[in-house]
Amino acid sequence: xxxxxxxxxxxxxxxxxxxxxxxxxxxxxxxxxxxxxxxxxxxxxxxxxxxxxxxxxxxxxxxxxxxxxxxxxxxxxxxxxxxxxxxxxxxxxxx
Numbered sequence: 097x098x099x100x101x102x103x104x105x106x107x108x109x110x111x112x113x114x115x116x117x118x119x120x121x122x123x124x125x126x127x128x129x130x131x132x133x134x135x136x137x138x139x140x141x142x143x144x145x146x147x148x149x150x151x152x153x154x155x156x157x158x159x160x161x162x163x164x165x166x167x168x169x170x171x172x173x174x175x176x177x178x179x180x181x182x183x184x185x186x187x188x189x190x191x
Contacts (some may be wrong), residue, residue, distance in 0.1 A: 114122050115129045123129045 112116050116122055117132055118130070118135075123132055
């Protein structure tokens with residue numbers, strides 16, 4: 097999402113760098129580049145399960161009192177008036 101936003105605003109930097117094969121030679125053929133990436137991710141993602149998996153205890157479900165009523169117009173206006181330009185809304189809204 098950030099890449100798309102930067103591209104729209106005109107602040108996009110090129111992230112495509114040179115790709116080398118396993119012997120260190122620079123690849124220029126697009127098909128060879130794609131093949132190198134496929135090989136890389138095949139090795140990265142094709143792992144067997146660990147012999148001794150970690151014992152992660154389950155977390156009990158919490159019964160939280162969550163207000164699911166519709167937000168009132170007054171609440172929206174109150175939150176909007178607390179917003180300062182240049183700051184994210186999550187930092188400004190307090191209960």
